[in-house]
Amino acid sequence: MTPPLESLFLPVGTTLFAEGDAGDRAYLIAAGEVDILIERDGREIVLAHRGTGEIIGEMALLDRGPRSASARVTRAAEVIAVSQRQLEQRIAETDPILRLCLSVVIARYRDTLAMARSGFAVPPPAAEMRTPGGDFHAAVAMLTLERQIEEGLDRGEFVLFLQPIVRLADRSLAGFEALARWQHPTRGLMPPSEFISVAESSGLIVRLTAWILREAVSAARRLLDVLRPEPGVETFFVSVNVSGHDLHQPGFADIVMATLRDAGLPPEHLKLEVTESMLMKDPSRAGGVLESCRIQGVGVAVDDFGTGYSSLSHLSTLPITTLKIDRSFVKAMADDLTSRKIVNTVRLLARELGIPVVAEGIEREGEAQALDELGCEYGQGYLFGRPMPLGDALALAAVAPPEVRAMPSRCPKNPPSFLAGAYSP
Ligand code: C2E
Ligand code: CA
Numbered sequence: 001m002t003p004p005l006e007s008l009f010l011p012v013g014t015t016l017f018a019e020g021d022a023g024d025r026a027y028l029i030a031a032g033e034v035d036i037l038i039e040r041d042g043r044e045i046v047l048a049h050r051g052t053g054e055i056i057g058e059m060a061l062l063d064r065g066p067r068s069a070s071a072r073v074t075r076a077a078e079v080i081a082v083s084q085r086q087l088e089q090r091i092a093e094t095d096p097i098l099r100l101c102l103s104v105v106i107a108r109y110r111d112t113l114a115m116a117r118s119g120f121a122v123p124p125p126a127a128e129m130r131t132p133g134g135d136f137h138a139a140v141a142m143l144t145l146e147r148q149i150e151e152g153l154d155r156g157e158f159v160l161f162l163q164p165i166v167r168l169a170d171r172s173l174a175g176f177e178a179l180a181r182w183q184h185p186t187r188g189l190m191p192p193s194e195f196i197s198v199a200e201s202s203g204l205i206v207r208l209t210a211w212i213l214r215e216a217v218s219a220a221r222r223l224l225d226v227l228r229p230e231p232g233v234e235t236f237f238v239s240v241n242v243s244g245h246d247l248h249q250p251g252f253a254d255i256v257m258a259t260l261r262d263a264g265l266p267p268e269h270l271k272l273e274v275t276e277s278m279l280m281k282d283p284s285r286a287g288g289v290l291e292s293c294r295i296q297g298v299g300v301a302v303d304d305f306g307t308g309y310s311s312l313s314h315l316s317t318l319p320i321t322t323l324k325i326d327r328s329f330v331k332a333m334a335d336d337l338t339s340r341k342i343v344n345t346v347r348l349l350a351r352e353l354g355i356p357v358v359a360e361g362i363e364r365e366g367e368a369q370a371l372d373e374l375g376c377e378y379g380q381g382y383l384f385g386r387p388m389p390l391g392d393a394l395a396l397a398a399v400a401p402p403e404v405r406a407m408p409s410r411c412p413k414n415p416p417s418f419l420a421g422a423y424s425p
């Protein structure tokens with residue numbers, strides 16, 4: 001007897017599907033054993049035995065045709081159905097290179113079956129192999145970009161940009177965020193949106209982070225030499241974006257500490273920025289690595305806060321020193337009461353945790369004032385300065401009036417004209 005589709009626990013003798021049935025799903029065998037068999041001339045021929053960890057009925061997902069064999073339980077089994085929709089959804093979500101590999105493997109599988117059915121005559125090429133589709137072009141573009149990023153790293157084509165972060169109360173310079181740019185040999189200065197996601201999916205981000213960490217730490221050293229903060233005043237910092245791959249890399253905390261030591265920069269002048277969504281993916285592992293950095297004095301900021309789903313209990317156990325409110329809330333604040341409430345809630349939450357807030361993406365004076373009134377301590381955005389090369393960041397630190405150059409140094413309310421519109425975001 002064929003069981004209803006939702007049945008998962010199947011006694012011995014159950015026919016899971018029969019030759020000729022229409023098939024719309026495959027089954028993962030979680031426990032037990034199943035025979036694959038066909039009936040010919042009134043005789044049953046067992047083609048294969050399948051057990052725990054194997055998949056059966058997968059041809060139906062590939063071909064949507066009738067079942068070419070039957071499946072019968074020979075040892076009490078637990079099976080989990082995988083529908084066409086579930087499989088297609090996963091394949092659609094994966095990256096184009098993997099999708100292309102999958103389509104090639106599936107085409108080969110079909111070829112082999114077709115050959116077996118036709119007495120081993122070579123079939124014509126599958127349609128999708130004759131005309132490269134969207135995945136083929138996307139995979140080519142991705143593999144090319146990956147190789148170029150690697151070469152760009154080898155050739156030193158990446159450039160450090162720094163964006164000022166100010167204290168909202170008096171607009172004094174509190175620190176900088178380090179942001180990567182790529183001086184591409186033919187495409188010009190490229191923003192991170194054009195290479196970070198491929199650097200992440202290929203794992204090259206680990207090399208990029210190591211590079212920007214060294215650059216940012218040495219830049220912080222030089223900026224400190226210009227600012228010459230007085231002892232006891234609030235710490236000037238440079239923050240560096242860190243990806244999930246970095247936190248999964250063994251010894252990441254050691255790399256951070258070695259970079260600081262090499263540049264002679266005290267750890268309290270460095271902050272690591274991790275996005276909220278990344279932190280929440282694996283809070284205990286991320287927490288462990290960040291804790292090691294934190295214990296030695298490095299700051300930890302949660303980036304793009306408000307866009308993920310942090311639970312308060314996780315936040316309170318993670319070694320966080322700053323919350324960065326995502327730009328989308330700052331943008332929407334002017335005409336959206338909900339966004340204003342979210343900003344206020346984040347500020348209250350930060351106060352509970354005893355840490356300051358940085359509001360990102362401030363472009364207008366009105367936004368800066370509103371955020372200051374709400375009690376946000378720090379601001380970052382085009383209003384105060386766009387991301388700029390180190391030379392201009394040093395100049396910005398140096399143009400602060402001498403009496404305030406010792407921290408807190410002032411970032412002028414109207415940025416010097418050389419900053420206005422000079423750089424792309
Ligand atoms: P993010 O970490 O949220 O960085 C802030 C982004 O907002 C920067 O974009 C900055 O230029 C932009 N921004 C700052 N103020 C304003 C403003 O007032 N208005 C608008 N419209 N935008 C503003 P950028 O430099 O293009 O970087 C984009 C993202 O790329 C970063 O977002 C970060 O997630 C990633 N990224 C950049 N550099 C690195 C890096 O070295 N490592 C890693 N892992 N990610 C990086
Ligand atoms: Ca960031």
Ligand code: CA
Pocket residue numbers: 303304324326327360
């Ligand atoms: Ca951000």
